[in-house]
Amino acid sequence: MVYNWLNIEQFCLLCDERCDPEHSLCGACEADLPWLGPQCMVCALPLPAAGLICGQCLKRPPAFDQVVAPWRFDFPIDSLINRFKHQSRWPLGRLLAELLARHLKHLFNEDLPRPSALLPVPLASKRLRQRGFNQARMLADWLSPALRIPVRNELLQRTMDTPAQQQLDAAGRRRNLRQAFALPDKKQLHDQHLAIIDDVLTTGATAEALARLLKRAGAARVDIYCLARTPKPGD
Template sequence: MRCQPNSTFQVYNWLKNKQSCLLCDELADGALAICTNCEAELPWLGGHCQVCALPLPSHGLVCGSCLKKPPSFTKVETPWRYAFPIDSLITRFKHQAKWPLGRLLGELLSHHLQHAFDNGLKKPELLLPVPLADKRQRQRGFNQAQLLAQWLSASLHVPQQPHWLQRIIDTPAQQQLDAATRKRNLRNAFALKAGSSMTGLHVALIDDVLTTGATAESLAQLLSKAGAARVDVYCLARTPKPGD
């Protein structure tokens, strides 16, 4: 089982005062392991739906899907489109256990969220990582959403509960499925741990990528039925519509 990074160098490098950029290997300008040029060239989200964060041509809009059928979550907050090099960095973090890449993305997401809080986004009372099925987590060795929630909790000073959400049905991988199939896959796939109290809480779901929103919708419905007052979604990246 792979539950630790592949080398101690990966962890030690994160703790150095002077770091190299993890994207271009040049000396990083600040505290994070990314240089100013590479950070500027990341696929920042830009115009997007004010509810689900779907990339749109301009700011301040709500997409047709959210107007037609508002989701059970209140807002998705994310810094990037799911495009190069963010897609590659997430894949390497998630499937190759490149934890320093995940830590870097988590720190940048933390900065994005703090800026959003400073500009009026309501801060949640609790972070809940999207769960993996037990079999998949054993195969991967870790849950990337749990790591992100752990890092965000420490930097944003918001408590997290890594085990309150449980995936009780091991559904097929979602990446290549359309929205309707994803929704069918996730029916009754999640549950709350016995004794978990959601009543009146403002919670934020933590995940790596939001694609169709089926997972977030299923979990938001579960949390709302359990008494949560508001459910937001924080993730690293949002996929555009196919063809965009």
């Protein structure tokens, strides 16, 4: 008997129930993810109502134009991201990238402007040696063919090994990133629409530093595409 490879069963990565062979997550688990509801129209901070801009963005408009994130950084998304990022569980990262690509395609159909290139956040060399991979670069490489948008890894460089951002408050994160990034070739950026790829947006310090650098080099628009957005402490 000839084995039919097309009949291989697919099991959900979260609940182990059978699911659509084309997906790694069953419909019930996907619906139960902490989808980001009403949010700031600029930084995607969770808000009580839709169509608003948060107080921080009104008071101090960021250098980036818009953050796109499907989920709140809450269970089980936080666990999936941490297992991908810190335990090298790459299938989980690929699953999240596929869901993010689907989310972005929907938004593109709803008139979200398409960028000309994806720019993963560069990882400090010490952290890259410790981890063995750059999670933002992997996400960008998975997003690229699905969205048909090229990845430009060479446009951003990390010039300093800075302390981990997770250990710092918002002001400390901003200080930590001063002079941390560089642009080897600014001529390629004039009037470009670019999207920075990262895993989680917390205070937005990294996104702000990179967007400001790109805008100063002539970029017309800089968006941030990430997997999850953290709410304010206590929310």
